[in-house]
Amino acid sequence: xxLKIRYTLMSATAVILVINLIIHRNASTSTFTxxxxxxxxxxxxKVDLVRNRHQGRYHNNGTNHRATLDLMPKHLREIAIGGLxxxxxxxxxxxxxxxxTGNPLIDTYGENDAFLSGERGRGxxxxxxxxxxxxxxxxxxxxxVMASDVIPLNxxxxxxxxxxxxxxxxxxxxxxxxxxxxxxxxxxxxLLRTVYSLVNRTPRHLLWEILLIDDCSTMAELGKPLxxxxxxxxxRDLVRVLRMPKREGLIRARMEGWKKSNGDVVVxxxxxxxxxxxxxxxxxxxxxxxxxxxxxxxxxxINQDTLEYRFNRGYLNxxxxxxxxxxxxxxxxxxxxxxxxxxxRPGAMMVGAAFAIDRKxxxxxxxxxxxxxxxxGENLEMxxxxxxxxxxxxxxxxxxxxxxxxxxxxxxPEGRRNIEMFNYKRAILVWMEDQHKEFVYNYSPEMxxxxxxxxxxxxxLKEKLQCRNFTWYMDNVWPELSVYNQDVQAWxxxxxxxxxxxxxxxxxxxxxxxxxxxxxxxxxxxTQGFSLAKSGLLRTTLQCVVVKEVIIGGRPKLEDCITGPxxxxxxTKEGSLVHLSxxxxxDEDPNGPVxxxxxxxxxxxxxxxxxxxxx
Ligand SMILES: [Mn+2]
Numbered sequence: 001x002x003l004k005i006r007y008t009l010m011s012a013t014a015v016i017l018v019i020n021l022i023i024h025r026n027a028s029t030s031t032f033t034x035x036x037x038x039x040x041x042x043x044x045x046k047v048d049l050v051r052n053r054h055q056g057r058y059h060n061n062g063t064n065h066r067a068t069l070d071l072m073p074k075h076l077r078e079i080a081i082g083g084l085x086x087x088x089x090x091x092x093x094x095x096x097x098x099x100x101t102g103n104p105l106i107d108t109y110g111e112n113d114a115f116l117s118g119e120r121g122r123g124x125x126x127x128x129x130x131x132x133x134x135x136x137x138x139x140x141x142x143x144x145v146m147a148s149d150v151i152p153l154n155x156x157x158x159x160x161x162x163x164x165x166x167x168x169x170x171x172x173x174x175x176x177x178x179x180x181x182x183x184x185x186x187x188x189x190x191l192l193r194t195v196y197s198l199v200n201r202t203p204r205h206l207l208w209e210i211l212l213i214d215d216c217s218t219m220a221e222l223g224k225p226l227x228x229x230x231x232x233x234x235x236r237d238l239v240r241v242l243r244m245p246k247r248e249g250l251i252r253a254r255m256e257g258w259k260k261s262n263g264d265v266v267v268x269x270x271x272x273x274x275x276x277x278x279x280x281x282x283x284x285x286x287x288x289x290x291x292x293x294x295x296x297x298x299x300x301x302i303n304q305d306t307l308e309y310r311f312n313r314g315y316l317n318x319x320x321x322x323x324x325x326x327x328x329x330x331x332x333x334x335x336x337x338x339x340x341x342x343x344x345r346p347g348a349m350m351v352g353a354a355f356a357i358d359r360k361x362x363x364x365x366x367x368x369x370x371x372x373x374x375x376x377g378e379n380l381e382m383x384x385x386x387x388x389x390x391x392x393x394x395x396x397x398x399x400x401x402x403x404x405x406x407x408x409x410x411x412x413p414e415g416r417r418n419i420e421m422f423n424y425k426r427a428i429l430v431w432m433e434d435q436h437k438e439f440v441y442n443y444s445p446e447m448x449x450x451x452x453x454x455x456x457x458x459x460x461l462k463e464k465l466q467c468r469n470f471t472w473y474m475d476n477v478w479p480e481l482s483v484y485n486q487d488v489q490a491w492x493x494x495x496x497x498x499x500x501x502x503x504x505x506x507x508x509x510x511x512x513x514x515x516x517x518x519x520x521x522x523x524x525x526x527t528q529g530f531s532l533a534k535s536g537l538l539r540t541t542l543q544c545v546v547v548k549e550v551i552i553g554g555r556p557k558l559e560d561c562i563t564g565p566x567x568x569x570x571x572t573k574e575g576s577l578v579h580l581s582x583x584x585x586x587d588e589d590p591n592g593p594v595x596x597x598x599x600x601x602x603x604x605x606x607x608x609x610x611x612x613x614x615x
Contacts, residue, residue: 020044041431047123047306050130050150077416085232090209093235097204099511105154109200114543118151121158121402142406145187153189154196157402159277160300160311164342168186170281174288175264177280177356180257182250183271184215188222190272190404192229195239196377197274206280208263210239212271216246221326228239250352255367261359274309276400283356283399290338291358292391297399298349304406309418316397317351320509322481322541323439324526325380326423327351328509330480332395344394348478350383354401360406366387366461368425376416377423384431385478387541389467421447430458432470435485443526449538480562482539484531485611490529490571492610496588497575498603502528503593505540511560516545516593522588523610532609536568536580537561545569547595550582554595575606 082317087104093099100107103483108247109458118124124147126134143537159166179198183191198210201563212230214222228240242260244253258266265287267280283295298563299313317329326347336345339373352375357365365385368378414422425447428437443447474483486492502521505528522528530540538545543558546567556579568580577586585598585605599605 014179015274041427046308047125048073048117050117050124050126050147086235089236089266090238090257093238094207101235104500105152105196105233106199108138109154110156112155114153115283116152116155118147119155121155121309123147123303123308124150125306127284136164138305138491141187143187143190143404144306145190145512146187147305147307148187148193151189151193153193154200155193155274157197157274157309158311160309160313160400160402161276161278162314162316162342164340165278168282168342168398170278170285171185171288172205174206174284175358176206176279177202177265177267177284178261178263178359179210179267180213180254180261181210181269181271182213182215182253182257183217183222184247184250185217185219186271187224188219189227191222191226194269194271195234195272198269199238201275201277202280206225206284207238209261211261212239212241213257214241214243215248215253216244229508250379251368251372251375252370255370258359258362258367264359265356266359266362267356268353270403271355272404272406276300276402279399280356281399282396283297286394286396287356290392291361293344294350294355294357294386294393295344295396295399296347296355296390296394297396297401299351299354300400300402302402302404304404307404307470311400311402315476316345316395319347319351319544320478320480321380322509322526323347323436324443324530325377325420325440326509327379330509331511335563342397344396347393347395347479348383348480350379350393352379353400354403361391365391365465366458366586369430369458370454371455371458372423373414373421374428377427380424381427381431384427384470384473385467387468387473388431389462421450422452422544424457425450425452426458429455430462436470436474438482439484439525439529442529443524447580452592479544480560482527482541482561484529484539485613487534488531488613489534490609490612491529493521493525493528494530495521495606495608495610496604497606497608499588501588503540503545503559503607504507504528504531505543508558509542511543511564512561513546513548513557513564514543516540516556516558518588519590530609532571535566536570537566538569538577540601545586547579547582547584550584550595552584552596554584555591556586556593556595563578571607571609572600575605575608576600577605
């Protein structure tokens with residue numbers, strides 16, 4: 001059965017996101033995803049309504065809602081070589097692509113009944129009493145774990161890749177990969193579905209091993225029962241668990257996995273993912289061409305409420321950040337699209353997981369900064385370091401990974417915000433020049449005095465690797481983000497003389513045209529930071545002020561500076577801002593900024609920046 005609720009749900013999400021952008025424009029820890037807005041179009045509703053979750057052939061855990069690791073359905077367990085454990089080794093598994101393992105979830109992959117709950121990437125939703133039980137668990141785990149328990153561990157997912165990817169062929173001879181997958185109290189069936197998807201959808205000869213790094217989970221199922229399950233149902237040494245002796249956080253857990261890995265390449269994973277078709281080969285192909293390339297996959301969204309595998313055909317996410325160090329999704333510029341749409345595209349920023357890196361190169365680059373805590377900020381730091389120290393970060397349109405979009409079940413003992421501040425500060429102390437740091441401190445003044453320990457070894461690394469400076473990164477990799485005081489005539493906040501209000505972008509992060517506002521001045525650059533470039537562009541954090549409707553009374557807009565119109569402005573001695581091509585002036589009325597015929601006597605046409613450079 002299918003439910004037709006998607007459009008309502010997604011509209012609600014879009015509205016909430018927009019409201020979030022408006023109301024919580026000062027929220028520093030939010031991640032803004034453009035896909036939530038785009039999901040209004042898509043592949044159509046795909047949710048199975050489950051009335052009795054025990055009727056499915058693949059239900060995982062009997063009557064107990066806390067999943068045990070008795071995840072193999074009984075009748076399949078009996079088929080599995082007479083109840084004996086899988087005995088082939090990882091080496092045999094890699095050498096013989098057709099060899100049976102004895103585990104039906106591997107040996108019969110692709111042959112599941114298409115109508116099993118949640119098969120083919122469909123979602124699952126419960127009714128009646130089960131719905132209540134599912135919601136109770138979901139409140140605890142931030143995800144519908146009961147849905148996860150009824151969905152086949154080896155389900156197929158729809159091919160979400162860009163059109164044309166299916167025609168590409170890859171060398172047989174590629175570097176091998178170790179998947180490093182840290183987890184903390186991950187729901188067992190989510191963790192195992194991640195593993196099954198890797199085993200079933202990765203060419204065997206390329207998958208050297210999967211290292212699960214247990215960061216001191218407290219769920220009993222993730223202890224001995226997990227070891228036993230992996231030993232019984234996977235080729236020997238293909239999937240291993242490393243246990244951290246104490247809670248170290250994601251960053252140090254990843255480092256531990258890297259140290260213990262044996263593949264040519266390390267791929268960092270999350271514990272609630274499902275890989276798509278031929279996900280690994282595009283990444284390895286780029287590393288084979290140049291070991292200093294750090295390729296990233298495209299993330300698809302597994303819905304946390306239903307576990308539906310969602311994607312937008314043709315949509316590719318590019319990541320960026322602003323001076324708050326808020327991470328967001330954005331578009332590629334036309335000049336970043338390679339010779340074919342499937343070619344790698346340069347990346348400015350990365351997510352924590354879903355990237356591959358040559359194992360030795362990762363070491364040469366200095367791994368992660370293990371002075372950072374738990375997680376957060378390591379993705380910024382790694383992206384900067386890769387670019388600044390001779391590497392290259394790319395997005396691969398043909399490598400897709402499904403990821404459950406929810407907060408990590410990680411606990412931040414000192415509070416999430418404090419951990420972020422700590423990690424961000426370590427990153428900016430090493431990489432940013434003073435002028436850039438000031439923009440970060442402008443939004444997070446508490447970061448300025450924060451003691452984050454010694455970063456001298458990271459600075460020594462920067463020296464040793466002869467890394468470029470941050471200005472190079474801003475000029476070449478992330479020119480979308482305004483360095484307010486660089487190559488400008490004036491910068492800071494832009495105050496209207498009549499109303500004494502400041503021009504404001506309402507924290508807008510995307511490239512599509514948006515409105516320009518005026519608000520009470522708070523002088524924080526994040527929303528009230530503007531500059532008049534020497535080139536005449538009137539810029540705010542991520543956009544330029546442009547005039548789209550060239551009429552008296554038209555409202556000026558914000559639009560991407562790089563590929564959008566490059567309107568020029570002249571700032572007169574009297575304080576007018578003259579839009580050069582239309583000869584109109586920026587004015588303000590009760591509804592906000594507006595374009596009018598220039599009148600030097602109207603004080604509402606007089607604007608003043610807080611800093612002037614050339615006059
Ligand atoms: Mn995650």
